[in-house]
Amino acid sequence: MPYCGAMTNWDDTYRDAPVWVKEPAGPLVAEVETFADAQLAAAGDGARPVALDIGAGEGRNARYLAERGYRVIAVEQSSVAIERGKQAAAGQAWGEQITWIASRVENYAPPRRVELIALSYLQLPSEDLGAILQRAMGWLAPGGRLVLIGHDISNLAGGVGGPKNPDVLHRLEELLPYVAEGTIVRAEVIERYESESATGDADGEQAALDTVLHVIRPDQS
Template sequence: MDARAWDERYAAAKLVWSREPNQFVATELADLTPGTAVDLAAGKGRNAIWLASRGWSATAVDFSQVALDKGARLAGELDVTWVCADATTWHPQAPVDLVVVAYLQVPADDRRRAVRCAFTMLRPGGTLLLVAHDSTNLAEGTGGPQDPSVLMTAEDVLADLEGLEVEVLRAERVAREVRSADEHGGEERRTAWDCLVRVVRG
């Protein structure tokens, strides 16, 4: 899917996803001391906005200008810089303290390029947090992309970082509850499976 398709998708909907940060982003990063952060493939920047609200100087990077413009309106006066660029190749001018990659679902070669690029943005001691739809979600979970070529496991992401000075804090499959209306007007709860990788640059 190209930038134009994502522009159209964001233009058609008021909010494509929740305004709140991803639950794993909020849980994993709540205790970090604020510094400089990059939200890659940010969409409307919900994670960047959350980080900025907690004192971070955040940069949201996405190739959809429509999404970034919506995010900028949501962010108001918060400290977020909006950059329209390819999240698999973009690089900041100076090292940062944190990079978040949430649900960048691309084929393996693109993912590897994005993950390694994200990691090399970090200063020594900086944190990379990646959350994505897990490969097992296709058969065992609900929702998410139905193309197995854009799904991944924590092991895949760690393999992408091979040869770099990586301290692994967490790398595993995690459950995410998804709620939807059932046919009787009630609420149905299902489980989606994500992979979560949190590493620190040595």
């Protein structure tokens, strides 16, 4: 769920119509593909690494992670979105790999350490998001990965789409202290095109500017 503030009534938002596209978030997929095979191999025969999808919405990223081979815990506060996600998963082989949890992200903690935590367009003020990131680092198994994708503050001046409230746009310099115990793999602002092709910019389309933060929990912790 692209979460843009604590006061949003997401049940009402989702009740009107499906809100976001069915395809997973492209920048999240790009990061996960750099390590998914290694995590799946490390899990061993018949086992699956566990991914926690925080703010899962209707399940677009949870579906991708389940199809990729993860067991997924999809945490979402909107019961309407969860019902849509369950309906989409019904009868699908990958659907059995997703466990849905109805909860606000601020109130949740997983039952065990996990190999991957995904936060996709969880737009909250830096302090609120930072508190979630700090807790999430403690939920990772040693060597586990945290990947955050979201609308960056620079998008207001030079990008398209996303919320217009600067308070909920990501600022890497404010988020990095909350993941200081981890090893930073990637921390940068990227360009994203809605109709992006393998060659990049599609016909001069203006880019959205997204934060990408990819962190590993140290093996010894």
